[in-house]
Amino acid sequence: MSIAVDAMGGDFGPEVIVEGAVAASKEKNLEIILVGQEEIIQRELNRRHAKDLPIKIKQASQVVEMDESPADAIRKKKDSTIKVALELVKDRTVSAIVSAGNSGATLAAATIILGRIQGVRPAIATVMPTLKDPVVLIDVGANVDCKPHHLCQFGIMGSVFSKNILSNENPSVGLLSIGEEDYKGNIQVKKAYELLDKSGLNFIGNVEGRDVFKGNVNVIVCDGFVGNICLKLSEGLAESIIQMLKREIEGDVSAKLGYIFSRSAFKRFGKRIDYSEYGGAPLLGINGIVIISHGKSTPKAVKNAIIMANEFKLSNFIKQLDEALSSRKETISAQKVEKLNGV
Amino acid sequence: MSIAVDAMGGDFGPEVIVEGAVAASKEKNLEIILVGQEEIIQRELNRRHAKDLPIKIKQASQVVEMDESPADAIRKKKDSTIKVALELVKDRTVSAIVSAGNSGATLAAATIILGRIQGVRPAIATVMPTLKDPVVLIDVGANVDCKPHHLCQFGIMGSVFSKNILSNENPSVGLLSIGEEDYKGNIQVKKAYELLDKSGLNFIGNVEGRDVFKGNVNVIVCDGFVGNICLKLSEGLAESIIQMLKREIEGDVSAKLGYIFSRSAFKRFGKRIDYSEYGGAPLLGINGIVIISHGKSTPKAVKNAIIMANEFKLSNFIKQLDEALSSRKETISAQKVEKLNGV
Numbered sequence: 001m002s003i004a005v006d007a008m009g010g011d012f013g014p015e016v017i018v019e020g021a022v023a024a025s026k027e028k029n030l031e032i033i034l035v036g037q038e039e040i041i042q043r044e045l046n047r048r049h050a051k052d053l054p055i056k057i058k059q060a061s062q063v064v065e066m067d068e069s070p071a072d073a074i075r076k077k078k079d080s081t082i083k084v085a086l087e088l089v090k091d092r093t094v095s096a097i098v099s100a101g102n103s104g105a106t107l108a109a110a111t112i113i114l115g116r117i118q119g120v121r122p123a124i125a126t127v128m129p130t131l132k133d134p135v136v137l138i139d140v141g142a143n144v145d146c147k148p149h150h151l152c153q154f155g156i157m158g159s160v161f162s163k164n165i166l167s168n169e170n171p172s173v174g175l176l177s178i179g180e181e182d183y184k185g186n187i188q189v190k191k192a193y194e195l196l197d198k199s200g201l202n203f204i205g206n207v208e209g210r211d212v213f214k215g216n217v218n219v220i221v222c223d224g225f226v227g228n229i230c231l232k233l234s235e236g237l238a239e240s241i242i243q244m245l246k247r248e249i250e251g252d253v254s255a256k257l258g259y260i261f262s263r264s265a266f267k268r269f270g271k272r273i274d275y276s277e278y279g280g281a282p283l284l285g286i287n288g289i290v291i292i293s294h295g296k297s298t299p300k301a302v303k304n305a306i307i308m309a310n311e312f313k314l315s316n317f318i319k320q321l322d323e324a325l326s327s328r329k330e331t332i333s334a335q336k337v338e339k340l341n342g343v
Numbered sequence: 344m345s346i347a348v349d350a351m352g353g354d355f356g357p358e359v360i361v362e363g364a365v366a367a368s369k370e371k372n373l374e375i376i377l378v379g380q381e382e383i384i385q386r387e388l389n390r391r392h393a394k395d396l397p398i399k400i401k402q403a404s405q406v407v408e409m410d411e412s413p414a415d416a417i418r419k420k421k422d423s424t425i426k427v428a429l430e431l432v433k434d435r436t437v438s439a440i441v442s443a444g445n446s447g448a449t450l451a452a453a454t455i456i457l458g459r460i461q462g463v464r465p466a467i468a469t470v471m472p473t474l475k476d477p478v479v480l481i482d483v484g485a486n487v488d489c490k491p492h493h494l495c496q497f498g499i500m501g502s503v504f505s506k507n508i509l510s511n512e513n514p515s516v517g518l519l520s521i522g523e524e525d526y527k528g529n530i531q532v533k534k535a536y537e538l539l540d541k542s543g544l545n546f547i548g549n550v551e552g553r554d555v556f557k558g559n560v561n562v563i564v565c566d567g568f569v570g571n572i573c574l575k576l577s578e579g580l581a582e583s584i585i586q587m588l589k590r591e592i593e594g595d596v597s598a599k600l601g602y603i604f605s606r607s608a609f610k611r612f613g614k615r616i617d618y619s620e621y622g623g624a625p626l627l628g629i630n631g632i633v634i635i636s637h638g639k640s641t642p643k644a645v646k647n648a649i650i651m652a653n654e655f656k657l658s659n660f661i662k663q664l665d666e667a668l669s670s671r672k673e674t675i676s677a678q679k680v681e682k683l684n685g686v
Binding site for chain 2: 144178185186211213214222224228231233236237240243
């Protein structure tokens with residue numbers, strides 16, 4: 001089955017998306033349906049001599065702008081690329097969707113059109129580079145106000161993601177807090193600790209901010225408010241550090257000369273901390289495979305997001321997730337938690 | 344008036360603390376009282392030929408360990424360096440205290456011994472390096488569960504700190520959230536936005552994680568859970584980036600040669616992102632000047648923390664803070680907020 005790609009989403013427009021889709025199709029021989037304005041997409045495909053690739057176009061006349069209110073966009077734009085692409089998932093024309101467009105609108109439309117897995121709060125997972133293996137941070141923005149059992153759901157979903165897509169047999173799961181001891185954290189986190197502890201996951205307890213980039217844990221759980229701040233802080237700090245270093249090097253003749261010798265090391269380093277290596281951030285907890293790409297995605301990031309979507313399909317992800325969640329009903333349900341902990 | 348320094352606190356012991364105190368006393372001609380085990384401190388002073396400096400010793404027989412429970416430590420260790428030093432502030436023998444010891448114990452003991460400024464939640468402020476001017480992040484760990492009016496208090500205290508100690512005439516204050524728009528954030532942050540907006544501060548609205556290191560805002564407000572995670576995440580990421588870069592350089596002969604040429608640029612860069620340049624993190628909202636130093640403080644960090652304590656004294660900080668808070672009673676009080684917003 002094909003993968004649908006929102007061809008109009010993202011900050012850099014169809015050029016970048018089509019280039020990424022063509023690369024993914026070539027590399028993995030993937031069937032892709034590009035959703036958007038046919039004429040524009042066809043022109044981009046022609047420029048890339050993609051005639052022989054299994055890529056089709058599905059017309060959609062409207063685009064949700066990046067700064068548009070998700071609620072407004074869904075109500076008013078009935079023929080948006082996001083909605084049309086999600087309908088393709090719903091009627092099983094495609095197995096997954098990738099969009100670099102307005103992530104709030106994608107989240108809202110996916111919840112309405114595809115529906116949630118019963119009893120679950122959908123969350124966005126992202127893969128971050130570390131000193132060792134990449135780590136999954138979940139949630140990075142779908143839920144700003146969470147209850148403890150939601151955090152437990154995120155732990156389960158992150159664990160299934162890490163196992164099936166990143167090939168960690170028994171992923172370790174940590175809860176982001178302000179100290180390792182179980183009594184450290186805010187009210188929400190202290191209750192979530194109890195739930196994760198009896199969830200049957202490979203729960204290693206609290207982890208701190210400094211642990212995120214060490215690579216000693218496979219999955220880190222937090223609410224979407226904290227996760228979103230962590231993600232953007234990390235991107236901002238990495239950019240700032242590189243800018244500061246460049247400034248110091250540029251103001252110094254000897255250092256400039258040194259940089260010429262070190263250039264390949266800098267390049268490899270850049271590749272290591274490059275988020276586009278991991279492609280997209282899956283929206284988990286939805287009845288369907290939805291991959292959200294960064295608005296600033298490069299063609300490589302789009303390509304990797306499409307390849308990730310295909311891996312979700314091949315691993316039969318939704319079924320795996322369903323099983324993992326339904327076998328843990330007592331730790332993921334609100335009622336039981338409230339009875340146990342008085343939250 | 345002297346400044347009291349907890350000579351036994353921190354991960355590296357009295358050697359580092361005494362060296363920092365001697366340096367501060369020399370550089371600024373400061374009177375210092377070192378609190379701790381007299382014999383050990385005297386030996387460290389002798390080794391540093393500090394006889395002619397205005398440094399005295401105040402005996403305290405016990406030390407709160409770094410991993411000790413703050414509540415236990417305060418109850419059981421009546422003659423701890425932290426308690427003895429805080430008593431010196433209380434009876435006005437000294438004007439301020441600096442401790443690199445157990446920060447939870449310092450926070451708790453300071454609240455008990457010196458008391459809070461009326462109606463205020465004490466918070467820890469920290470200064471972080473950015474691409475431009477340093478930014479004040481408040482709170483970084485004193486309060487894990489906050490109400491909206493506490494966040495407003497943090498904004499006021501951070502603003503007085505930025506103005507009096509970092510010389511920003513009308514400091515801009517941002518609220519850490521997940522988008523610039525006033526409707527973005529969790530419940531607590533959305534309500535805090537309203538309060539900060541009418542506080543009379545130079546409030547610029549929400550800022551995102553990526554803004555922290557840009558240096559476009561003087562003060563960033565968040566609760567202690569989020570702030571502590573941000574602080575440790577930043578430290579961890581900066582360390583990881585440098586380690587990754589070193590690894591790439593070391594595995595490459597040409598890059599190694601390049602590094603020799605670039606060494607001085609790397610050194611200047613290291614100095615720019617070095618937290619010890621800013622010394623300590625003041626505990627604000629207490630009836631007294633309390634500076635908390637990082638447990639891993641170097642002598643330079645200890646020196647700078649003592650110099651910062653002196654600047655607090657010279658600027659008549661507590662009076663300034665009292666005035667700023669009492670002129671904004673309606674935005675910092677719980678009752679009014681609850682009536683207005685139904686929180």
